[in-house]
Amino acid sequence: MLTALIYISGGLLAIILMLLAAIIVRRVRYDRYRRRYQARTRIWEPLFFSYLEGEDTGGRIAATLRTEEDYLSFVKFITFYLKNLSGEEAQAIADLAFRTGVSRRLYADLKSRRSKRRAVAATTLGLLNDRNVLPYLKRMLEDRDPYLVYAGAYGIACLREYSLFMPVMRTLLSRTPITYEGASELLVRFGEGICPTLADILREALARYERVSEREGEILGRDSPAKENRLRESPGGEPGSGFQVDLGDFVEVSMLVDILGYFRYADAGELLLQVMEKSGDEEITIHVLKAVVRLRTPQAAHRIAPLLDHPNWVIRSQAIRALGVLGEKMYRPDIQARLQDRQWWVRHYAAQALEALA
Amino acid sequence: MSESKRVLVAEDEARLARMIAFKLAREGFEVIAANDGGEALELCMNRDVDAVVLDVMMPAMDGFQVLKRIKAYKPNLPVIMLSARSQEKDINYGLELGASCYLTKPFRPTELVECLRRQLGG
Numbered sequence: 290m291l292t293a294l295i296y297i298s299g300g301l302l303a304i305i306l307m308l309l310a311a312i313i314v315r316r317v318r319y320d321r322y323r324r325r326y327q328a329r330t331r332i333w334e335p336l337f338f339s340y341l342e343g344e345d346t347g348g349r350i351a352a353t354l355r356t357e358e359d360y361l362s363f364v365k366f367i368t369f370y371l372k373n374l375s376g377e378e379a380q381a382i383a384d385l386a387f388r389t390g391v392s393r394r395l396y397a398d399l400k401s402r403r404s405k406r407r408a409v410a411a412t413t414l415g416l417l418n419d420r421n422v423l424p425y426l427k428r429m430l431e432d433r434d435p436y437l438v439y440a441g442a443y444g445i446a447c448l449r450e451y452s453l454f455m456p457v458m459r460t461l462l463s464r465t466p467i468t469y470e471g472a473s474e475l476l477v478r479f480g481e482g483i484c485p486t487l488a489d490i491l492r493e494a495l496a497r498y499e500r501v502s503e504r505e506g507e508i509l510g511r512d513s514p515a516k517e518n519r520l521r522e523s524p525g526g527e528p529g530s531g532f533q534v535d536l537g538d539f540v541e542v543s544m545l546v547d548i549l550g551y552f553r554y555a556d557a558g559e560l561l562l563q564v565m566e567k568s569g570d571e572e573i574t575i576h577v578l579k580a581v582v583r584l585r586t587p588q589a590a591h592r593i594a595p596l597l598d599h600p601n602w603v604i605r606s607q608a609i610r611a612l613g614v615l616g617e618k619m620y621r622p623d624i625q626a627r628l629q630d631r632q633w634w635v636r637h638y639a640a641q642a643l644e645a646l647a
Numbered sequence: 648m649s650e651s652k653r654v655l656v657a658e659d660e661a662r663l664a665r666m667i668a669f670k671l672a673r674e675g676f677e678v679i680a681a682n683d684g685g686e687a688l689e690l691c692m693n694r695d696v697d698a699v700v701l702d703v704m705m706p707a708m709d710g711f712q713v714l715k716r717i718k719a720y721k722p723n724l725p726v727i728m729l730s731a732r733s734q735e736k737d738i739n740y741g742l743e744l745g746a747s748c749y750l751t752k753p754f755r756p757t758e759l760v761e762c763l764r765r766q767l768g769g
Contacts, residue, residue: 341756
């Protein structure tokens with residue numbers, strides 16, 4: 290018994306020591322890599338800035354890219370500037386990537402066995418605005434690895450390929466562990482040019498809802514038994530390239546509402562109010578109220594006011610907030626009554642709204 | 648005219664700060680750098696600067712607090728704000744506080760120079 294305990298203890302101790310050794314070795318290697326990276330960036334930075342000013346052709350930078358690590362470090366180096374710069378400077382970086390052979394290496398990495406290399410290549414080529422990478426990115430959306438799915442989605446968003454917006458959203462929500470906020474942050478990378486398309490999708494959803502309601506009296510609500518996979522072929526398009534939402538798809542609809550609100554797409558104001566009223570979904574209602582605040586839709590106040598008595602306190606508080614921002618003074622007495630609400634947040638927003646309406 | 652203009656660049660992201668400083672120096676501006684809001688305010692008050700390029704998200708004191716105090720003491724000092732895309736509402740707030748110009752990231756350094764020249768009459 291004692292012998293067994295000694296052996297077990299010895300074994301555990303050995304495992305712990307091996308883990309510690311692995312951590313230390315990993316840390317030492319990482320520190321060495323970091324020092325080498327910093328040494329490289331100290332060389333690249335002035336050359337890079339000179340190149341952006343048109344004082345250098347990029348040849349001196351190209352001469353420093355000899356090893357695999359040089360190339361990977363340079364990709365990391367330019368990625369920071371690609372995320373922070375736009376216009377002619379961003380285009381100059383793309384030209385530099387081509388001239389130094391970085392673009393060629395990135396394409397080679399798209400076929401790498403290592404998923405991290407493929408992911409980095411996909412996102413970097415997207416940031417470089419290289420549209421030749423699109424077929425690879427589309428295939429990545431179908432990958433089993435959620436990390437690669439995300440990288441493909443990110444690249445497509447950077448390229449602002451509007452035709453792939455809905456497949457990207459569908460894939461992100463269903464096949465990656467990404468949070469709602471993370472998905473929204475990625476999707477806004479498509480840019481405000483996507484707004485008319487999103488508005489059309491919501492319009493179609495509204496029109497379908499009204500047709501169905503009229504014909505069959507069925508409400509396509511969240512728990513409707515008719516809710517099914519909405520993936521359909523677009524007319525004349527490839528399978529899966531088209532996508533429709535119904536008002537019962539509260540997650541997707543909320544996301545479209547958020548993006549329209551983020552870009553302050555004023556043309557969608559009335560549409561969003563109709564979506565809110567027809568769906569009756571609480572989640573959608575909350576998102577529409579937040580969007581309406583940004584859109585400052587005229588006459589929205591009169592459609593929002595009935596929500597001051599909603600049983601859901603979040604909706605009450607967002608409705609009050611919206612009325613405060615929209616500046617409709619006739620609702621001051623109703624908001625004032627909410628100072629006695631049982632929920633703190635409702636009282637808080639009521640006080641803020643009254644101050645705004647003073 | 649631009650050769651004598653001194654610009655304070657308040658940006659906590661060192662790489663971006665160096666890039667902006669390089670660009671402005673090439674355009675003939677004299678550049679002073681600050682790494683956080685507190686340092687930016689101190690330099691602005693104690694040094695003779697002609698314009699400020701101010702990031703929003705900075706440690707110690709954010710760009711809005713710095714802007715408020717700058718405008719309280721030097722209301723005519725041009726301040727150009729830099730803001731990340733997701734903080735669009737902050738840009739409107741900055742304009743209300745008196746920022747002369749705003750740029751959202753990702754931004755064009757050339758546009759930053761154009762903003763500065765407009766504000767400095769160059």
